[in-house]
Amino acid sequence: MQAYSSARDEFEGMAPVMLDANENSLGSVGPDNFSRYPDPHQRAIKADLATLKGVSPDQIFLGNGSDEAIDLLVRLTCTPGQDSIAICPPTYGMYEVAANLNDVRIERLPLTPDFQLPANAPAILAASQAKLVFLCSPNNPTGNLLAQEAIETILANFRGLVIVDEAYADFADAPSWITRLAEFPRLVVMQTFSKAWGLAGLRLGVAYASPALIGYLNKIKPPYNISAATQQHALAALANAPQLPEMRAELLQGREWLGAQLTQLPIVEHIFPSDANFLLVRFRVDATATYDALSSRGIVVRNRTSQPGCAGCLRLTVGTAAENVQLVQALAEIGSQNPVA
Template sequence: MFNIENITRKNVFKLAPYSSARQEFTGEASIWLDANENPFETEINRYPDPNQTAFKTEISALKNISMNQIFIGNGSDEAIDLLFRAFCEPGEDKSYIFPPTYGMYEVSATINNVETVKINLTTDFKIPECSDILKVIDSKGLLFICSPNNPTGNVYSLARIKEIASKFKGVVVVDEAYIDFSKTESAISLLEEVPNLVVLQTMSKAYGVAGLRLGMAFANEQFITVLNKIKPPYNVNSLSQIEGLKTLKNRNKVLEQIDLLNSEKDILIELLSQIPSVNKVYPSEANFLLVEFKDSEKIFITLRSKGIIIRNRSSQIKNCLRITVGSPEQNKVLIKAIKEI
C-alpha cells in the first residue's frame, strides 16, 4: 500500500506547519481583529483565503476531482519547487527529465541541490523504453514527463505514463500545461490507480491569464496535504483568486479561443510547410509549433528586427524555432515576413 512517509523528506514529514489567522477562523464576522491587518476597507486590505476555497470549488467541478486532491500555487513553478522541497533529499535524491523539455525542472532541481539526470527522447521525440529508463535510475526523487511536451508539442500515452510510474519508486510528475489544446485525455484520470502520480496544469496558456500566476497540482490527498503544509500561508493573492474564478465561470469564451487557436495552428502548419526556407514543421498538440528551418538564425534575427518575437530552440534542437500560434491577423503578418526573408 502507498505510504507518503516513505518518499517525503523526514524533516518535512515531521514539520508542524504555520497556522495563519485565516486558517484558525473561517466563516463570517463583523469585526476582524485577529491578523494585524489595516482595518480601513479597500477590498484588498485583508489577507486572501489561504485555502482558495471558491476557486478550488470551481476547479473541482470542472475537473471532476475532490477538492482535497487539488493544490493551487503561484504558477505551476511554485508547485514544481515545492515538490522538490518535499520529496527530494538534497544531495541524495535525483530528478529525472526527458530532454528536450521544459527548462525549469532542471533549474528548480539545481536550486534545491538535487542532481538532474537527463534521459534523452528518441530522434522522433518519444520517451525511451522502460528498460532503458530503468538502467539509469538509481534513486527515488522526481521524474518529469511534460505532455504535451515543450518545445516539441507531442503527447505521451496514459498507458506509457502508467507503465513508468509503476516502476519508479519516487514521484512521477506529469506537466500538462498545454493539455487544453490537446484531444488526449488528462493524466488526472490515472490518479485513483497510480498513487505516486502528480499532475500539473495552469491557467497561463489556454485560459489567457498568465499574469495572474495560477497553477494547479492534482494528486492523491496525501500529496496535497504535504504541499499545503510547506507552502507560504497566503501563496495566491486575492486579485488572482477573484479574476481566476471569473475566468473559469466564463469558460465558453476560453473554449471558443481554443478552437480558434487550434484551427489557426492547422493553417500555420499548411502555410509554413509550403515555404522553401522551412525544412520541417513538427506535429503539435499544444498552442505552438516547432519548426526546423534551413537557416534558423537568419529567420530568428530578421523576424526580431521586424518586431516579431519567437523562441530560438536551436540550442536544444538544431535549426529549430518555436512559434506560438497567434491571432489570425498576427499569423498572417508572420507568414508574410517569413516568405520575404
C-alpha cells in the first residue's frame, strides 16, 4: 500500500509564502489561528516523549486517543471474516468494539476471580491462531496489574502481537513494559494522556513498538490525525512534566483515603486492590439501585455489575478531596436507608 502523501509530507516546516495546501491564507474564523495543517508526524511531541520515556522517536505512534491505535492494530493484522483477536474479560470494552467493527472474531480468556490471567492462558494463546492479544495492565475495570511472569510467558510463546495497555500505568508502582521493547519484538505498549496527565479532552494516545511496526501504523493512519491544538497543548504538558509526580501523589493519597472510608460502610462487601486512579467496589446491596441513588444525588459513577466477574460492583473514580467526601457521605446515607440484614 502507498501511504497518502500530504502537503506537509512533501515540505516540512514553514516558509514565508505557503501556497501548497489550499489552506485559508487569510487566517481562521475565531480568536486563534489554526489555518495551517499540523505536522502529520508530530515530530516535536515524539522528540520530547522519546527523551521522557527512554525510547527513540521512531518507536512512537500518536493516535486520536488510544482507541485509534487499537483500531489500526486490528486493521493492520487481521483479515475481516477470517482472523481473530484474544481478550481477557473483564477488560476495556474498545478491544471488542474494534473487532466487531472490522468483522474479526473474538477469543475470550476470562480472568480468575482475583482478576489475574488464568494459569493456562499462555498455553492457550501459544496454540491460538489469534493475531493480537490485548492485556490491560493495570486492568480496567478491575484496577489491578496483571502478573509480570504471566505476561512474559505469553510474550515468549504467542505468535501474534502482544498489546499491553498501560492507560493507568502512571499510577502503578511497577516499571513500564516500554523498558522491555528491545527484548520482545512483538510487544506493543499503549499509554495515554487522558488519565494521569489530565488531558482526556485532547484525545491523545500513544503506542510504543518496534520501528518497523510503527512504520506500518504511520502508513495506514489518516494523514493529519492529531490536530494542531492537541499538539500545542501536549507540548505544553510535556514541558510541565515535573508537575506529574505531585498530581499522582495527591490522587494516590485520595485513593487510600477513599478506600479506608469505604471499608467502614456496612453496604460495602469488598474493595478490590487497585493500581489505578479508581476502585472497583462490590456492594452488599443492589449495585444498580445504589448507582441510581448516587445519580439522583448528582454523583455519577460507573455501573460494572454486568461485566464478567463484577456482579454487584461499581467503579468509583478517585475525585478531588471534596468529591471523595461527598461520595462517602452519599453512600453512608444510602446505606442507612437500605440496612444490610
